[in-house]
Amino acid sequence: MRAAYLLLDVAGTPCALPREAVAEVLPLPDLSAPPVAGRVLAGFLNLGGEPVPVIDLARLFGLRDEAGPPALYAHLVLAADRGTAFLVDRVTDLAAVEAGALRGVPDGRTLNGCVEATFSRDDRLVHVLGPGRILTAEEAARVAVLTRAARERLAALASV
Numbered sequence: 001m002r003a004a005y006l007l008l009d010v011a012g013t014p015c016a017l018p019r020e021a022v023a024e025v026l027p028l029p030d031l032s033a034p035p036v037a038g039r040v041l042a043g044f045l046n047l048g049g050e051p052v053p054v055i056d057l058a059r060l061f062g063l064r065d066e067a068g069p070p071a072l073y074a075h076l077v078l079a080a081d082r083g084t085a086f087l088v089d090r091v092t093d094l095a096a097v098e099a100g101a102l103r104g105v106p107d108g109r110t111l112n113g114c115v116e117a118t119f120s121r122d123d124r125l126v127h128v129l130g131p132g133r134i135l136t137a138e139e140a141a142r143v144a145v146l147t148r149a150a151r152e153r154l155a156a157l158a159s160v
Contacts, residue, residue, distance in 0.1 A: 001098070001099045002097060002098055002099070003018065003019070003096070003097055003099065004018070004019035004094060004095070004097075005018060005094070005095050005096075005097055005126075005128065006018075006019055006022050006025070006077065006091060006093075006094055007091070007092045007093040007094070007095055007126065008057075008086075008088045008089075008090070008091055008092065009071075009088060009089045009090040009091075009092055010057045010061065010063060010088050010089060011058035011061075011063035011064045011089060012063070012089075013063055013127065014092075014121070014124050014125070014126040014127065015088075015126065015127045015128075015129055016095070016119075016126050016128045016129065017077065017086075017128075017129050017131060018128070018131070021079060021080050021131040022077055022079065022080060023078045023079060023080050023081075023082050024078050025075050025076070025077055025078070025091045026045075026075065026076040026077075026078060026085070027076075028070055028074040028075060029045065029076075031043030031044060031045060031054055032046065032051075032150070039056075040055055040056055040059050040139070041053055041054065041055065041056070041143060041146065042055065042056040042059075042070075042087045044150045045076060045078075045085055046154070047078075047082065049154060050151070050154075051147055051150035051151050051154060052082065052083065052147075053084055053143045053146065053147050053150075054076060054084075054085045054086070054087050055084060055085070055087065055134065055143070056087045057086050057087060057088055057134070058087075058088075058089065060134070060135075070087065070089075071089035071090060073089070073090045074087060074088065074089055074090065075087075075088055075090060075091045076088075077091065080131075084143075095121065097119050101119045102128070103118050103119065104116070104117050105117055105118060111136070112133050112135070112136045113130065113133050114129055114134050115127045115128065115129060115130070116128050116129070116130040116133070
């Protein structure tokens with residue numbers, strides 16, 4: 001049995017997300033970034049009047065220390081529930097992977113168990129990310145608070 005994975009370049013580290021966890025891939029637009037966003041929140045994408053938090057995976061995973069300009073071909077990967085987007089250096093491909101090629105990763109081996117499995121592609125190890133485990137509960141709660149504040153600001157502007 002095969003499963004489809006969206007292949008990502010995250011600061012030179014090959015990663016993947018299950019295809020069903022992704023709504024769409026977007027070119028990097030201008031993001032609104034409140035000063036209290038923290039180091040892993042790249043800002044908010046205004047998606048039809050709804051603020052969507054954008055998580056910078058390279059900074060979250062400690063692969064890049066400073067914000068700096070995004071990569072030349074940076075993409076946003078919008079989660080299937082359209083409630084979160086992930087900033088990556090590039091979406092590189094969509095690949096079908098045989099179930100037997102996946103190697104499970106024990107929960108304790110990665111922070112919050114965010115890497116669920118690995119597979120090999122072009123002689124490189126690809127880390128399969130579990131979308132619901134990328135953020136810890138505390139990080140998700142903080143992002144939710146900032147998202148509510150962004151929603152309130154957008155609503156206040158709409159009534160002006």
